[in-house]
Amino acid sequence: MKPVRRIHGAVALLALLFVALGWGIARGSPWGANYFPNVPLTTHDGKTVRFFDDLIKDKVVAINFIYTRCPDTCPLETAQLVRVQKIMGERLGKDVFFYSISIDPEHDTPQVLSEYRDRFNARWTFLTGKKSDIVLLRKKLGLYIEEIQDGSNNHNVNMMIGNQSTGRWMKRSPFENPYVLADQLGNWLSGWKAARKGGDYADAPKLRNIPRGEQIFRTRCVTCHSLTGEEAQDALGPDLLAVTRRREPRWLFDWLKAPDQMLKKKDPIAMALYDKYNRLAMPNMRLNQEEAVALLDYIEDETRRLIGAPPEDPPANAVEAVFTVGAGEAGVADVVAIMNAWVRKTHAAAKVNAGYMTLVNTGSEDVTLVRVESDLFESIEVHEMVRVDGLMEMREVRNMRIPAQGQIRFAPGGRHLMLMGPKTPLSTGERVAMTLVFKSGKQQTVSVNVAAR
Numbered sequence: 001m002k003p004v005r006r007i008h009g010a011v012a013l014l015a016l017l018f019v020a021l022g023w024g025i026a027r028g029s030p031w032g033a034n035y036f037p038n039v040p041l042t043t044h045d046g047k048t049v050r051f052f053d054d055l056i057k058d059k060v061v062a063i064n065f066i067y068t069r070c071p072d073t074c075p076l077e078t079a080q081l082v083r084v085q086k087i088m089g090e091r092l093g094k095d096v097f098f099y100s101i102s103i104d105p106e107h108d109t110p111q112v113l114s115e116y117r118d119r120f121n122a123r124w125t126f127l128t129g130k131k132s133d134i135v136l137l138r139k140k141l142g143l144y145i146e147e148i149q150d151g152s153n154n155h156n157v158n159m160m161i162g163n164q165s166t167g168r169w170m171k172r173s174p175f176e177n178p179y180v181l182a183d184q185l186g187n188w189l190s191g192w193k194a195a196r197k198g199g200d201y202a203d204a205p206k207l208r209n210i211p212r213g214e215q216i217f218r219t220r221c222v223t224c225h226s227l228t229g230e231e232a233q234d235a236l237g238p239d240l241l242a243v244t245r246r247r248e249p250r251w252l253f254d255w256l257k258a259p260d261q262m263l264k265k266k267d268p269i270a271m272a273l274y275d276k277y278n279r280l281a282m283p284n285m286r287l288n289q290e291e292a293v294a295l296l297d298y299i300e301d302e303t304r305r306l307i308g309a310p311p312e313d314p315p316a317n318a319v320e321a322v323f324t325v326g327a328g329e330a331g332v333a334d335v336v337a338i339m340n341a342w343v344r345k346t347h348a349a350a351k352v353n354a355g356y357m358t359l360v361n362t363g364s365e366d367v368t369l370v371r372v373e374s375d376l377f378e379s380i381e382v383h384e385m386v387r388v389d390g391l392m393e394m395r396e397v398r399n400m401r402i403p404a405q406g407q408i409r410f411a412p413g414g415r416h417l418m419l420m421g422p423k424t425p426l427s428t429g430e431r432v433a434m435t436l437v438f439k440s441g442k443q444q445t446v447s448v449n450v451a452a453r
């Protein structure tokens, strides 16, 4: 009987809450002028602004919280917002405003933010401020995650989009389709303001600025290639939808820059394509790196738009290495296994990356991991997430103990190998050699997969 009563109580409480919320929204009060703190923040170019008065009052905005030392989700999020920026074109900064606020203000000075912004070609405003003010903002915006579950990917990344004057606010995942986000920001939130203005389409703000990659594609590739997933019978070259998934990035770059060289070198894929397409060789169009990047970016965008995001790599129970560490005495055979190791494929501009794995100790003695090394990074640190003032922060761990008969799991949002200063960009399918050094002196090298998760 008791549990049932408790559920009834909960339902009643929820109902009350909904009524209260509904009433609040109808009155516009919870998100009104008094709701948001008018705290001062500093922009990436050093200007002081007030959160309510200068950033959100009477505006349509997207706000997210980032930190530049964030190894995993933030660079992906920033790159995704750059896609939305591309679609929004001139409306960004005019009708719609993006703000990325740092949750690591001690490190993220205006200069650091400005550099980060440049690296990603972001055109919106990055902000820093007093830590306590930022915590307050996060709470008010509902982005403050009380409980972070180990291994979950919700590492305080979330975005809020809203229209301060209509009082409509929504939580959004920055990972959703950029076209959907741009559309929501541009139309739904502004309440069709533009469309109502006399119905003159010429006056409607231009939503879409044709991205550079699309421009090049339209002028230089469409004569021979479609990008629809359906290849015409008389097409001169292959349909390019999802070509970014069929081929390795490195192969695509080489191909775009000098297809004739690839044929000359008798690259097997190039030879097969050449035979298949009536021995018509794709011309060398002397594309430079920037053009090649723009083109592949556009092709991937189109692919996402038409067939969606790439499928997640299956969560394999792959064992990468099994070895003894020799930590113990008296010949007790300790056996350690490394499982499911992977490094995240990152945006080319990212200065930090993250690696994950599970270390299983089947022995009867604890084993201690002292450090991890790799030639492909300037340095590697073992990090764990700790709660400081209610916020999750990362902290270096010098000696990571793997308990006897136990395991230590590194996973997005939690413990991670912080890979600093990547020396070359890594693409999916490549492998990274990493050496784990244990307290006993044992060194074990593993080859870790790069995955786009």
Ligand SMILES: [Cu+2]
Pocket: 071, 383, 394, 395, 416, 417, 418
């Ligand atoms: Cu870290």
